[in-house]
Amino acid sequence: MGARVLFVTGKGGTGKSTVAAALARAAARRGRHVLLVRMPVAAGESSDEPHRGPSAPRRFPDAPLLRERNLDDRADLEEFLTRVLGLGMVARRLGESRTFSAVAAAAPGLRDLVALCAITSEASQQRGLVVVDAPASGHSVPMLTAPARVLERAPLGPVAREAARTHAILADARAFAAVLVTTPEELAITEVLALREQVAAAGVATVRVVINAVWPAYTSLADGDRIAASGKSTDAQIHWRRYRRQAALLEELELGMSETFPRIGFAFGNELAEADVAALLATLPGGSA
Amino acid sequence: MSGFPTAGASLASVLRDKRLVVLVGEGGVGKTSTSAAIAYERACRGESVAVLTIDPAPRLGDALGVADIDGEPKSVVLPPPVGEERGSLTAMRLDSKRTFDRMIERHAPSPEVAAALLAHPIYRAISEQLGGTENYMAFQRLHELVEAGGHDCLVLDTPPAANAGELLAAPARLTGLLETGALSILADPARMFLRASGAISGASSAFSRAGGAVSAAGGMLARATLSIVLAAVERVTGSSLKREVSEFAEMFGGLVAGLEGRARDIDALLRSDETAFVLVTRPRSHDIADALAFQASLARMGIQVTAVLVNRVTPPARHVPPADHLGDLSGDLSGDPAALPVRLLAAVLRMEEDMDALRSLEADAVALLREGLADVRNVPIFELAARDIDIASLDDIAELAGELRGAAVG
Numbered sequence: 001m002g003a004r005v006l007f008v009t010g011k012g013g014t015g016k017s018t019v020a021a022a023l024a025r026a027a028a029r030r031g032r033h034v035l036l037v038r039m040p041v042a043a044g045e046s047s048d049e050p051h052r053g054p055s056a057p058r059r060f061p062d063a064p065l066l067r068e069r070n071l072d073d074r075a076d077l078e079e080f081l082t083r084v085l086g087l088g089m090v091a092r093r094l095g096e097s098r099t100f101s102a103v104a105a106a107a108p109g110l111r112d113l114v115a116l117c118a119i120t121s122e123a124s125q126q127r128g129l130v131v132v133d134a135p136a137s138g139h140s141v142p143m144l145t146a147p148a149r150v151l152e153r154a155p156l157g158p159v160a161r162e163a164a165r166t167h168a169i170l171a172d173a174r175a176f177a178a179v180l181v182t183t184p185e186e187l188a189i190t191e192v193l194a195l196r197e198q199v200a201a202a203g204v205a206t207v208r209v210v211i212n213a214v215w216p217a218y219t220s221l222a223d224g225d226r227i228a229a230s231g232k233s234t235d236a237q238i239h240w241r242r243y244r245r246q247a248a249l250l251e252e253l254e255l256g257m258s259e260t261f262p263r264i265g266f267a268f269g270n271e272l273a274e275a276d277v278a279a280l281l282a283t284l285p286g287g288s289a
Numbered sequence: 290m291s292g293f294p295t296a297g298a299s300l301a302s303v304l305r306d307k308r309l310v311v312l313v314g315e316g317g318v319g320k321t322s323t324s325a326a327i328a329y330e331r332a333c334r335g336e337s338v339a340v341l342t343i344d345p346a347p348r349l350g351d352a353l354g355v356a357d358i359d360g361e362p363k364s365v366v367l368p369p370p371v372g373e374e375r376g377s378l379t380a381m382r383l384d385s386k387r388t389f390d391r392m393i394e395r396h397a398p399s400p401e402v403a404a405a406l407l408a409h410p411i412y413r414a415i416s417e418q419l420g421g422t423e424n425y426m427a428f429q430r431l432h433e434l435v436e437a438g439g440h441d442c443l444v445l446d447t448p449p450a451a452n453a454g455e456l457l458a459a460p461a462r463l464t465g466l467l468e469t470g471a472l473s474i475l476a477d478p479a480r481m482f483l484r485a486s487g488a489i490s491g492a493s494s495a496f497s498r499a500g501g502a503v504s505a506a507g508g509m510l511a512r513a514t515l516s517i518v519l520a521a522v523e524r525v526t527g528s529s530l531k532r533e534v535s536e537f538a539e540m541f542g543g544l545v546a547g548l549e550g551r552a553r554d555i556d557a558l559l560r561s562d563e564t565a566f567v568l569v570t571r572p573r574s575h576d577i578a579d580a581l582a583f584q585a586s587l588a589r590m591g592i593q594v595t596a597v598l599v600n601r602v603t604p605p606a607r608h609v610p611p612a613d614h615l616g617d618l619s620g621d622l623s624g625d626p627a628a629l630p631v632r633l634l635a636a637v638l639r640m641e642e643d644m645d646a647l648r649s650l651e652a653d654a655v656a657l658l659r660e661g662l663a664d665v666r667n668v669p670i671f672e673l674a675a676r677d678i679d680i681a682s683l684d685d686i687a688e689l690a691g692e693l694r695g696a697a698v699g
Contacts, residue, residue, distance in 0.1 A: 012579060013573065186679060216643070218636040219633065226629070230629055232637070238603070238604070239643055242677070266643075268647065269650050
């Protein structure tokens with residue numbers, strides 16, 4: 001078996017990239033070989049620039065077991081067309097940027113599948129853990145649901161075989177986990193719960209919702225209320241009200257769903273709290289060595 | 290620092306003579322509540338206003354009376370007029386699927402074709418799954434409202450989009466894909482050669498330009514390649530894709546002219562002097578970077594942002610010298626009944642430290658915004674203070690509307 005995959009996504013501004021990087025570092029510190037995979041720039045944005053080809057993995061002197069590399073969607077599509085469809089001739093033309101844009105724009109489902117297949121085949125050649133800093137959820141969810149959609153529509157042929165292979169990995173609770181990062185805000189949480197259902201319905205066995213940037217409390221409920229009521233410090237008042245509001249929202253959420261969600265504290269410009277990240281990692285496949 | 294049109298102008302005054310206000314920005318920055326407040330402010334001035342929202346938070350939806358998705362206009366009850374004549378406020382929540390269906394019904398050559406299209410598997414797949422459909426529909430709905438007339442001002446809360454291309458190019462992507470892309474090639478290969486040199490690549494609207502990657506000159510090779518790919522996909526998947534596609538393209542072909550005309554109308558509307566784009570963001574470096582990218586992508590399409598609104602800014606600290614402050618907190622020797630016991634002071638100081646750290650993060654972010662807008666003339670930056678509670682009632686919206694009348698902070 002190859003590397004486990006942690007596919008970290010979330011809405012823009014939820015801190016998904018920070019969480020992905022922190023998970024990767026925490027796992028590397030615990031002796032796992034980790035590859036942090038970042039996404040390419042969207043094709044629409046980069047299509048007029050010359051194609052530079054896949055980049056070599058970056059290494060970090062302070063984390064010897066951690067490597068990081070960017071996916072290259074053009075190279076991945078080339079590989080997919082050649083290997084899966086036997087269309088090497090078309091694949092070679094992808095060097096021409098407009099051809100690539102046209103293929104990508106006309107077959108959005110194909111592109112999602114290609115990106116996901118690239119990740120799972122990368123993982124099969126690795127050991128340890130592959131942490132994917134996936135695109136924002138609007139683009140990630142179509143990726144995660146691509147194999148199921150392909151299989152539903154066209155269950156035969158090489159594309160379907162590739163989709164089935166990927167689908168099986170997603171359905172293996174020990175091999176693959178989708179980590180959906182949200183902030184503790186009503187709208188964001190409502191959205192992330194809907195996404196979780198969509199992703200689970202598409203056959204992803206492990207889907208974890210993580211609440212990031214949770215506001216801290218430094219005192220008991222009674223004392224905090226007393227501080228706020230005293231009106232002695234406007235800042236403490238704002239701080240405490242913000243805490244109470246979030247706590248009420250999270251309590252309502254966890255009671256309503258009958259489950260608890262891993263939380264990561266608000267970072268105030270610092271690194272994420274090691275203990276929070278370690279606790280999250282321990283709940284994920286491949287997280288506990 | 291970017292200059293202001295008028296020193297001390299408020300967001301409300303900058304938008305006063307606009308008949309269409311489009312709020313853009315990432316999800317979760319407060320576009321919907323700001324849209325509601327802008328619309329409310331205008332209505333209180335005696336105007337007839339409609340606000341079109343996309344996906345309001347449940348409590349905000351309740352406050353506006355649009356908690357259910359039905360796309361039907363709801364009248365919002367306004368408070369008694371203060372002095373001047375009272376206007377009207379209507380709130381609507383977008384239902385993309387229904388807007389799409391209505392558009393098909395309207396542009397189809399006959400009710401039979403419309404019915405066949407609505408039931409077609411490819412139409413269902415596109416209308417439910419294709420990314421960007423919601424953006425497209427928001428502007429379609431807007432166009433319907435403009436055509437229907439009867440409003441002094443329309444406020445559009447757009448779906449979350451990472452860049453203007455994603456937001457505004459949707460119509461081109463859709464018609465471009467359907468017309469010049471795979472579908473028409475498969476339906477009628479000869480047609481693509483006519484199209485390649487014709488209408489699409491020559492059009493100069495923002496929509497067409499944004500979709501240019503697919504339709505621009507040089508696209509012929511791309512399309513030829515595309516047809517090979519699609520044919521191959523079909524061959525290897527053994528599906529009935531080709532037949533379905535030909536059927537669909539044939540039926541859809543009759544609608545293309547109408548849709549293109551519509552896209553041109555919407556484009557002209559968005560470029561009008563009476564239209565304002567308000568970019569909403571939050572004071573976090575990540576959000577500011579996204580906002581600047583959005584502004585740049587709009588500028589590339591020839592659209593200038595009217596104002597940037599930094600929402601949910603932590604209010605400034607009261608400046609108290611630390612020594613006095615501790616005495617103040619603990620009541621010192623004054624016997625103040627609200628004085629805090631000494632054991633709580635450490636918690637208070639930590640909270641104050643957090644708030645200062647947060648302000649410093651926010652100040653860095655707003656500085657990034659100023660720097661990023663330094664080369665863009667006349668884009669005022671406004672700030673709205675963070676609130677303790679979510680917008681949950683019309684009173685909250687009224688309060689927010691009052692803040693929009695306040696002077697620019699930045």
